[in-house]
Amino acid sequence: MTKKTKKGKITINRERCKGCHICIDTCPNDMIKVDEKPNKKGYSPAQFKETVSEGEKGCVACKQCATVCPEVAIEVYRAK
Numbered sequence: 672m673t674k675k676t677k678k679g680k681i682t683i684n685r686e687r688c689k690g691c692h693i694c695i696d697t698c699p700n701d702m703i704k705v706d707e708k709p710n711k712k713g714y715s716p717a718q719f720k721e722t723v724s725e726g727e728k729g730c731v732a733c734k735q736c737a738t739v740c741p742e743v744a745i746e747v748y749r750a751k
């Protein structure tokens with residue numbers, strides 16, 4: 672039996688982001704990293720990892736990152 676994994680992606684509004692990095696700690700699949708280039712407010716914003724390494728699950732559109740973000744900077748999309 673094969674289990675179908677729901678795939679997703681997120682967008683992060685880097686100017687809205689305050690660089691708290693809660694989303695990075697929250698993502699169960701380690702799909703968010705720190706963007707070292709600061710935004711206009713001087714924070715290092717979170718950035719979605721566009722590539723999935725072998726053995727990693729990738730984004731599953733679980734929305735946990737969007738739920739914890741205090742700045743409502745993350746939108747989650749479910750891939751069909």
Ligand code: SF4
Pocket residue numbers: 683687688689690691692693694695716717739740741742743744745
């Ligand atoms: S939780 Fe929101 S504000 Fe905090 S780093 Fe992630 S996107 Fe930025």
Ligand code: SF4
Pocket residue numbers: 679680681697698699700701702703729730731732733734735736737747
């Ligand atoms: S939706 Fe879930 S899997 Fe995708 S980046 Fe956010 S926390 Fe990670």
